[in-house]
Amino acid sequence: MLDDFFVRALVAGIGLAVVTGPVGCFIVWRRLAYFGETIAHSSLLGVAVAILSDVNLTLGIFFTATVVVFIVFLLERREGLPTDTILGLLAHGGLALGLVLLSFFPGVRIDLHALLFGDILAVSRHDLLVIWVGGAIVLGLLCCLWTPLLLATISNDLSTVESRKPLMSKLLFGVLVAAVIAVAVKIVGVLLIVALLIIPAATARRFANIPETMAIGAALVGVVSVAGGLFASLQFDTPSGPSIVVAALICFVLARIPIVFLKGTKQTTQT
Amino acid sequence: MDSKILVDAQNIGVNLSNRWIFRHVNVTVERGQVVCIIGGNGAGKTTCVRTLLGLQTQTEGTVNRASSLKVGLVPQKLEITPILPLTIRRLVALAGKFEDQEIDDALSAVGLDELGNPSVSTLSGGEFQRLMLARAILRKPDLLVLDEPAQGVDISGVEVLNRLVLDVRDETRCGVLMISHDIEMVFDIFDDVLVMIPHEFDQLRYSNAA
Numbered sequence: 001m002l003d004d005f006f007v008r009a010l011v012a013g014i015g016l017a018v019v020t021g022p023v024g025c026f027i028v029w030r031r032l033a034y035f036g037e038t039i040a041h042s043s044l045l046g047v048a049v050a051i052l053s054d055v056n057l058t059l060g061i062f063f064t065a066t067v068v069v070f071i072v073f074l075l076e077r078r079e080g081l082p083t084d085t086i087l088g089l090l091a092h093g094g095l096a097l098g099l100v101l102l103s104f105f106p107g108v109r110i111d112l113h114a115l116l117f118g119d120i121l122a123v124s125r126h127d128l129l130v131i132w133v134g135g136a137i138v139l140g141l142l143c144c145l146w147t148p149l150l151l152a153t154i155s156n157d158l159s160t161v162e163s164r165k166p167l168m169s170k171l172l173f174g175v176l177v178a179a180v181i182a183v184a185v186k187i188v189g190v191l192l193i194v195a196l197l198i199i200p201a202a203t204a205r206r207f208a209n210i211p212e213t214m215a216i217g218a219a220l221v222g223v224v225s226v227a228g229g230l231f232a233s234l235q236f237d238t239p240s241g242p243s244i245v246v247a248a249l250i251c252f253v254l255a256r257i258p259i260v261f262l263k264g265t266k267q268t269t270q271t
Numbered sequence: 272m273d274s275k276i277l278v279d280a281q282n283i284g285v286n287l288s289n290r291w292i293f294r295h296v297n298v299t300v301e302r303g304q305v306v307c308i309i310g311g312n313g314a315g316k317t318t319c320v321r322t323l324l325g326l327q328t329q330t331e332g333t334v335n336r337a338s339s340l341k342v343g344l345v346p347q348k349l350e351i352t353p354i355l356p357l358t359i360r361r362l363v364a365l366a367g368k369f370e371d372q373e374i375d376d377a378l379s380a381v382g383l384d385e386l387g388n389p390s391v392s393t394l395s396g397g398e399f400q401r402l403m404l405a406r407a408i409l410r411k412p413d414l415l416v417l418d419e420p421a422q423g424v425d426i427s428g429v430e431v432l433n434r435l436v437l438d439v440r441d442e443t444r445c446g447v448l449m450i451s452h453d454i455e456m457v458f459d460i461f462d463d464v465l466v467m468i469p470h471e472f473d474q475l476r477y478s479n480a481a
Contacts, residue, residue, distance in 0.1 A: 029355045151365050154351055157326055161344045162366070162410070201354075208356040209390060 005121055010230055012123040012131050013244065016184055017196065017222025019135040021204070022142055022215035023180050024197035024222075026173060029153050029211075034084055035072065035174075036194045038091035039181050042068040043190055044098035046182070047115060051108055052101065058130060058182050065178035068094060073171060118189030118241040120230070127186065134183050138176050145169050145176075150211055188241045196222060199248040203255045221251050275301045277340060277414045277446040278323050283332030284472075285318050292318045294331070294472035298448075298465055300414060305440060305447040307457040310467030316450045317347065317418055319467065323448065324416065340414060343407030343445075345400065347418040357391045359383065363406045377409040378402075381435060397424040400432070408439050415439060417449045421456045433460050 027036050043061040045068075050060020068090055075086045102108060114122075123131075152159040152166035159166040184193045204217030228251075229244030236243075277300045284294035293315030300306045300323075308316050321327040323334060324342060351357060363374050378384045381401040394402060400420050407415055417436065421429045437460055440447050451457045457464070466475040 029352060031352070147365060153355065154357075154362070154365070155346060155349050157321070157324075157346060158344055158349075160326055161324055161342045161416075205354050205356065209358055210356055210361045214356050 006230070006234065008123050008125070008128060009120045009240065010227065012128055012187055013120055013226035013230060014223050015128070015131040015135050016187055017200070017226045018219045019138050019180055020184065020193075020196045021200050021217075021219030021222045022139065023176060024201040025204070025211065025215045025218050026142075026149060026153070027177070027197045028201045028205075032177075033194060033198055034087045034091075036177060036181070036197050038072070038087040038094075039065045039068060039178055040185070040190045040193050041091040042094035042098075043181060043185050044115065045094040045101070046098070047110060048098040048101040051105070051110070058186070061185055062179055062182035064094075065182055066175055069171070069174035069178050073167075073174070114189070115185065116189050116191045117239065118185065118187045118192060120187045120240045120244075123187065131183055131187075134179060138179055141172070141176060145172055149173055188244065192241050192245050195245040195248065196225075199245070199252050200225065203248070203252040206255045221248070221255075225251055274337075275303075276335075276337065277302060278334070278336050278448075280323055280329075280334045281332055283319075283322055283329045283334060285315070285322055285327060286330040291472065293467060296332075296465070296467070296474055298323060299463075300446040300448050302413070302446050303440065303444045304462045305436070305449065305460050307449045307451060307461040307464045308467060309451050309454050309457065309464060311452060311469050313469040314467035315469075316452075316467055320416060320418060320448060320450055337413065341410060341412045343410050343412030343415045345403040345407050345415075345417040345420055347422065347450075349399075349403075351391060353392060358388045359386065359391055359394070359402055360388045362391055362402065363409060366406050366409050369409060373409060377405040380408065380439075381405040382431075396422065397428050400424060401435075404432075404435065408443075411443060412445055414446045414448060417447070419450050419452065421451060421453070429456050433457070436460065 027033060042065055046061030046064030047057060049064050050057045053060065071090060072086060075081060076083060079086070102110065148159065148164040148166070148169040151162065151164050152169055156166050181193055184196065188196055200218040200221035201214070203221045204214045207217050208214035225248035226244050229247035230240055232238065232247060233240040233243040279299045281297055283296050285292045296319055298306065298308070298319075308319060310316050318327055322329050324344070325334070325336065359378070360374060363377065375384060381404050383398065383401055383405060386398075391399070391402070400422070404417070404420070415436070420432055424432060436447055436449070439445065449457060449461075454464070462478065464477050466477070
C-alpha cells in the first residue's frame with residue numbers, strides 16, 4: 001500500500017497534522033507565530049550546516065533550529081530588545097547567512113523551490129518512519145509538559161510560585177517546535193509550515209471550551225486539511241503543499257460562519 | 272529561623288534601571304498573621320511582594336523564606352488571551368492534582384459553586400478574584416498572598432472577601448500577605464500593616480495587636 005506515492009503523501013501529511021495541531025495551539029496561545037516563522041526561516045541555515053558538515057538534512061535543520069531557540073532565549077533575557085526585533089534579526093539573518101554559506105560551494109545544488117514549498121509527493125518510506133516516530137516522541141513530551149506549559153502561558157508568576165519551572169518548560173517547548181519544523185520542512189516547506197501550526201489551531205478555537213479539546217480539534221482540522229488538500233491537488237493538478245494550506249484556510253472560513261446562518265433561525269446570542 | 276516565621280525580609284530594596292522602586296523595607300509574616308502592605312500608585316507594593324516571593328531579585332537586603340514554603344498567590348489581574356479556551360474548573364484544576372470534590376469545596380467556599388462551569392472570560396472582576404482565591408486555597412498554602420484583591424469589588428464585596436480571607440486563615444493557620452491601595456479596605460483585618468509612600472523610603476508601621 002505504501003508503494004503508492006499518493007498514499008505515502010497522505011500518511012506523511014496526516015502524521016504531521018496530528019502533531020502540528022496541539023503544538024500549534026501553544027503557538028497561538030503564547031503568541032509565538034513569529035517565533036515559529038523565525039525557526040522555519042533558520043532552517044535554510046540548517047540546510048547549509050547539514051551540507052557543509054555532511055550530516056542528514058533533518059538533523060542539520062533540527063540542530064540549527066535548536067541553537068536559534070537558545071539564542072532567542074538568551075537575547076530576550078540579556079539585551080532588553082523587544083522580542084519581535086530579536087526574531088526579525090534571527091529570521092532574516094539566518095536566511096541570508098544560509099544562502100551566503102551555500103554560495104561558497106558552487107558544486108552544491110539545492111532545490112530551493114522544494115525547500116520553500118515542500119514536496120510531500122516525494123516522501124520515502126524512511127521519511128514516514130521519521131515523521132511517525134518523531135511525531136510520537138514530540139507528542140509524548142508535549143503531554144508531559146502540558147500542565148506546566150499551560151500554567152506558564154496563563155501567568156509566569158503563578159507558574160514560578162507553584163514551582164512549575166516556567167523557563168524550563170518554555171525552553172523545552174522551543175526545542176519541540178524546532179523538531180516539528182525540522183521534520184515538516186521536507187513536506188510543506190519553510191514558507192508554509194507556520195500555516196499548518198496556526199490555521200488548524202485558530203479554526204478549532206470556535207468549537208472548544210477547554211485547552212485539551214482545542215488541541216484535539218486542531219489535530220482533526222489538520223488531518224481534514226491534509227486529506228482535502230491532497231485530493232484536490234490530485235484532482236486539479238495544483239501544487240500539493242499550497243493546496244493543503246488552502247484547504248486549511250477553507251476550514252477556517254467555514255468555521256467562522258455563525259451558527260445562526262447554518263440553522264437559518266434568528267438568534268441574538270452567539271458562541 | 273523561628274518556625275512560626277514564613278517569610279522575613281530585612282532592609283530590602285529594588286533598583287531597576289538606576290531608579291529605586293522601594294528601599295529600606297522590613298517585613299515579617301508569621302503563621303496565622305495577616306500582614307497588609309498599603310500605599311499609593313508607584314509605591315512599589317507589588318514589586319515588594321514579588322521580591323518577598325522570590326519573583327524579583329532584591330538589589331539590597333536579605334529575604335528568608337521558610338523551607339518548602341507553599342504559596343497561594345492571587346495576582347492583581349491575569350490577561351488571558353481570548354484564543355485560549357478556559358473554563359473556571361479547568362483553571363482551578365491547574366493548581367495541581369485534586370479530586371472533583373476538593374474543587375467543588377474550594378468553589379463553594381468562595382461562593383462560585385452556583386455558577387456552573389462557565390468560560391473564565393465571562394466572569395466579572397470580583398468573580399475572577401474569588402476564583403483565583405479558590406484556586407489559591409485549594410493548594411492549602413502556608414502563605415496566602417493577595418495583590419489588590421478588592422479591585423473591582425464593591426464595599427459589601429470587600430467585606431465578604433475579607434471575611435473569606437480570615438476564615439481561611441483561621442481554618443488553615445496560614446499567614447496572609449495582602450496588598451491594598453486603601454487602608455479602609457483592610458482596616459478590620461490586619462495584625463500588622465506596612466505603609467509604603469511613593470518616592471519616600473521610610474516605611475511606617477502600625478500594629479493592631481500592640
